[in-house]
Amino acid sequence: xxxxxxxxxxxxxxxxxxxxxxxxxxxxxxxxxxxxxxxxxxxxxxxxxxxxxxxxxxxxxxxxxxxxxxxxxxxxxxxxxxxxxxxxxxxxxxxxxxxxxxxxxxxxxxxxxxxxxxxxxxxxxxxxxxxxxxxxxxx
Amino acid sequence: xxxxxxxxxxxxxxxxxxxxxxxxxxxxxxxxxxxxxxxxxxxxxxxxxxxxxxxxxxxxxxxxxxxxxxxxxxxxxxxxxxxxxxxxxxxxxxxxxxxxxxxxxxxxxxxxxxxxxxxxxxxxxxxxxxxxxxxxxxxxxxxxxxxxxxxxxxxxxxxxxxxxxxxxxxxxxxxxxxxxxxxxxxxxxxxxxxxxxxxxxxxxxxxxxxxxxxxxxxxxxxxxxxxxxxxxxxxxxxxxxxxxxxxxxxxxxxxxxxxxxxxxxxxxxxxxxxxxxxxxxxxxxxxxxxxxxxxxxxxxxxxxxxxxxxxxxxxxxxxxxxxxxxxxxxxxxxxxxxxxxxxxxxxxxxxxxxxxxxxxxxxxxxxxxxxxxxxxxxxxxxxxxxxxxxxxxxxxxxxxxxxxxxxxxxxxxxxxxxxxxxxxxxxxxxxxxxxxxxxxxxxxxxxxxxxxxxxxxxxxxxxxxxxxxxxxxxxxxxxxxxxxxxxxxxxxxxxxxxxxxxxxxxxxxxxxxxxxxxxxxxxxxxxxxxxxxxxxxxxxxxxxxxxxxxxxxxxxxxxxxxxxxxxxxxxxxxxxxxxxxxxxxxx
Numbered sequence: 001x002x003x004x005x006x007x008x009x010x011x012x013x014x015x016x017x018x019x020x021x022x023x024x025x026x027x028x029x030x031x032x033x034x035x036x037x038x039x040x041x042x043x044x045x046x047x048x049x050x051x052x053x054x055x056x057x058x059x060x061x062x063x064x065x066x067x068x069x070x071x072x073x074x075x076x077x078x079x080x081x082x083x084x085x086x087x088x089x090x091x092x093x094x095x096x097x098x099x100x101x102x103x104x105x106x107x108x109x110x111x112x113x114x115x116x117x118x119x120x121x122x123x124x125x126x127x128x129x130x131x132x133x134x135x136x137x138x139x
Numbered sequence: 140x141x142x143x144x145x146x147x148x149x150x151x152x153x154x155x156x157x158x159x160x161x162x163x164x165x166x167x168x169x170x171x172x173x174x175x176x177x178x179x180x181x182x183x184x185x186x187x188x189x190x191x192x193x194x195x196x197x198x199x200x201x202x203x204x205x206x207x208x209x210x211x212x213x214x215x216x217x218x219x220x221x222x223x224x225x226x227x228x229x230x231x232x233x234x235x236x237x238x239x240x241x242x243x244x245x246x247x248x249x250x251x252x253x254x255x256x257x258x259x260x261x262x263x264x265x266x267x268x269x270x271x272x273x274x275x276x277x278x279x280x281x282x283x284x285x286x287x288x289x290x291x292x293x294x295x296x297x298x299x300x301x302x303x304x305x306x307x308x309x310x311x312x313x314x315x316x317x318x319x320x321x322x323x324x325x326x327x328x329x330x331x332x333x334x335x336x337x338x339x340x341x342x343x344x345x346x347x348x349x350x351x352x353x354x355x356x357x358x359x360x361x362x363x364x365x366x367x368x369x370x371x372x373x374x375x376x377x378x379x380x381x382x383x384x385x386x387x388x389x390x391x392x393x394x395x396x397x398x399x400x401x402x403x404x405x406x407x408x409x410x411x412x413x414x415x416x417x418x419x420x421x422x423x424x425x426x427x428x429x430x431x432x433x434x435x436x437x438x439x440x441x442x443x444x445x446x447x448x449x450x451x452x453x454x455x456x457x458x459x460x461x462x463x464x465x466x467x468x469x470x471x472x473x474x475x476x477x478x479x480x481x482x483x484x485x486x487x488x489x490x491x492x493x494x495x496x497x498x499x500x501x502x503x504x505x506x507x508x509x510x511x512x513x514x515x516x517x518x519x520x521x522x523x524x525x526x527x528x529x530x531x532x533x534x535x536x537x538x539x540x541x542x543x544x545x546x547x548x549x550x551x552x553x554x555x556x557x558x559x560x561x562x563x564x565x566x567x568x569x570x571x572x573x574x575x576x577x578x579x580x581x582x583x584x585x586x587x588x589x590x591x592x593x594x595x596x597x598x599x600x601x602x603x604x605x606x607x608x609x610x611x612x613x614x615x616x617x618x619x620x621x622x623x624x625x626x627x628x629x630x631x632x633x634x635x636x637x638x639x640x641x642x643x644x645x646x647x648x649x650x651x652x653x654x655x656x657x658x659x660x661x662x663x664x665x666x667x668x669x670x671x672x673x674x675x676x677x678x679x680x681x682x683x684x685x686x687x688x689x690x691x692x693x694x695x696x697x698x699x700x701x702x703x704x705x706x707x708x709x710x711x712x713x714x715x716x717x718x719x720x721x722x723x724x725x726x
Contacts, residue, residue: 012434014427015239015297016211016366022349023359028209029349030243030298038297042287043321043426044438044456103347122370122432 001128002054002075003035003113010123011047013037017117017126024116031102034111049125052076052098052111060090060099060108069110075131079110140169141351141658146205146247149181150268152261154337155195155253157270161246168247171673172659173204175230176634177248178219179676182228185250188683192223192329193311193336195254201342202248203238204636205657207430208350209358210365212641214238214428216300216319217633222328223336224313224495224551225570227684228677229328230591233302234428235320237344238636240300244346251337260303260341264294265348273340277309282318282490289341299345305490307538308335312549314495314572318487322426322436322458326492327593328571351658358656365653368644369432378435378640379425383461384414387469394703395578395603397465399472399524400501401566401696404577404703408474412464417476423456428638435640441480457484462594465575466497471504472524485531489538495551496537498572500530502552506561516544516559563695568592569686579603579702580711581618587691588619588719590626590677595639598625607704615714623722627670634673675726688720 014037021033036050054075061069061077068083069090086106091099100109115128140146147165152158164177171177178200185198199220206213216237222229241249244265251261258277259270276285282305289301300319307315308331315331316324325331334340352358369375377385387409390396394404410416423440427433438456445451457480467473467482486493504522506512514521518536520529536545547555552572556565566573568587574594576582585599586592594600602621606613628647629639635654637645645653647663654661661669678686698707 012425012427012436013429014432014434015429016432019208019430023362026355026359027349028352028355028358030208030347031349033347036297042283042290044424046424104349120366123434 001113001115001130003051003111003115003118004127004129005049005051005125006127006129007125008047008049011037011049011125012123013039013043013047014122016120016122017049020117020120024114031104032109034100034109035117036097036100050097052113053096054113059093059095063089063093065089072113074113076113077110078112079108081107084108140165140205141353143351144205144658145245145348145350146173146242148246149248149250150246150263151250151252152268152270153253154251154255154259154270154339159268164247168205172631172634172669173207173247174202174215174217174634174636175219175630176669176673176676178202178217178230179673179680181248181250182219183676183680185252186221190221192221192226192229192333195252195337197221197333197336199251199330199333199337200248201241203241204634205659206635206637206653207238208242209352209657210362210653211369212365212431212433212644213635213637214431215633215636215638216241217636218317218325218330220330220333221684223311223332224329225592227569227686228591228681229330229333230593230677231316231325231327231330232633233317233319233323233325234431234638235300235323236429237300237302237319237323239429240298240344240346242350243298243348244344245348249344251339254336255338258338258340260289260343261339262293263342263344265346276340278306280306281488282306283321283487285340286318286321289343293343293345295345295347298347299343301341301343303341304331304334304339305488307489307491308332310538310540310549311335312491312537312540313551314492315490316492318490322438323428324492327494329492331490352656353658354656361652361656365644365649366432369641372644374640374643375433379433381414381418382435382437384417384437384459384464386414386461387464388413388415390576390578391469393578393607394701395576396469397566397573397575397577398469400470400505400564401577401700404700406469406472406474409469411474412468412476412479414461417459417464421476421480431638433640439480441477441484443477455480455484457487459483462575463493466494467530469575470497470501471527471530473527473530474525475527478527482527482530482534485534489534491534491538494574495572496534498566499537499548499552499555500533502556502561502565503533503548505564506559509561511560512544516542518542518545566694566696568693569691576600577697577700577702579606579613579704580615580707580715581606581613581622583693583697583707584618584712584715585622587693588622590630590674590681596626596629597622603702603704615711616718619715619718619722623719627667627674630673630677631666631670634669671726678723678726688716688723691716
């Protein structure tokens, strides 16, 4: 299963998804969020939701020099924090900007496609969908 | 409160030098939670008695609360300052991303002191605090342009707030506001003019961090409860669907909508400016404040042909709310929805408070019609109810201040009517222009007696409505007691910076539990006591600055134009004021 942005037009920019993501990791606040909502250059233009799109051949994993990112069979990547040295190559490799950074821990925040954010989206913007082929870059 | 909660950090910035320091003010937050409670204490500490609102000594305090960033709907920032409009307590609340951004930057409050010698904006990026040169932004025609330029020069898109003023604030129009996230406002009472007096064009604050909670499992369980309540609540659905403009239709039907400077309580063709009409013809987008699932902010898309070029169109995205439709619609006799939107857009451009500007123009229209004002005063404008094109020009002149008359209008309706006459229809309470409720005595009393002169701090409209529905004659003392009790509880909510739209969700019982999750141990009785203490703090400031119950009065017009339950009786108001005087002295 993969996280997908299914209806960006309904996004009101409440950022409830961002808070949900950090909370799922048993922390309050935004430090661990793997999803980001920002305006498209001013609130009047609406919003973009930046999430991992589960690339079939993810550049973040390819570029990781320590092998800390492993491609998930279901799409997306998994972080082995023990192997990560915080070099930031993955973040630089992700054109979408979906590799977020935990400054305090100096580690990337990597979406695991659990769908917890989608269960909290009040306006039907996010969904957990089946299989890599179903997901699209709905950002 | 938890020892490691960054809420305790108060950021003090000296605008004269750019020096800043962070102080541990656990004492304040432990005693007053945050928001209005903490801001009132900081105002007492910082603002010298009798200080000129435009003097560098007048501070600006911005405060958030312990639930901000932890729970949904605790998304307001409380600003406190001495108001240049009333010369007394200035308190203004705004949402947008402001509260979450201040909390995520690691602060519970920000105190701005002094004045900068040249235009600056304040940039707070977590622990990095800088004053930046804003000389190139000063005087920009459209305040939104300044917002965009700062947006492009600062980090942290999505995680920051940008609060800015327009030319009205720069020119110290006494009801200029501060705009945040393009569509939210610290309106009323002239915070924008105080920014202007400090040469402060804008504040950008952002950050991203974690917050401590005592018991993560309990916190997560409670979060789900609050989230579900917010998402499933019918009240919240109302605010999402039509938003506050939903009130236009029932208030007009009731006869409680102030029309043409309160010469009437209903308006013909009201159906053109109802929440339904705006939604059907103009609604283009909804927005939410950060960490609020509701999304009550309604933005209209206004598409207009270009005057010079055929097949060329301009589409503007303009925020609208009930109070704006009241002030630039009903109050000015404007029922062309495109006209209302154009007027709002003009006020946004310069950063004027819409409610005050609407009431000021409504007074001016009547004064012009009755011959107190001439075309010489208005610089040739024939002010007439319903003529929004002329009002558009008048708004521009209020901002530009080309002559003494417009300089007087820029000081509010109380001042203008003291110079030119027409005080009997100058609709203000203690110098602050009236809000859009002529539902009966309680609405006016609530506004008159409120700790911040805000229609939002009181339950007056609700009390009037209940009396009408029950067919009972209200008792002045009982109305005052109800207003005071409600306002004291709302001090607690505004110290938690919970949006008042969510007051039905944040019951006392839920507040106790949410505070426990945030590491604050207070029971319901303590919360009640705290509400009374904060209320007293605010009135202590008001009395110190010259507030006198004996000087309170409603404009004659309020008594003459019948409210839904009949005329607002002078004797009723007098009795209520006596009751209030006695109660406030006891407290």
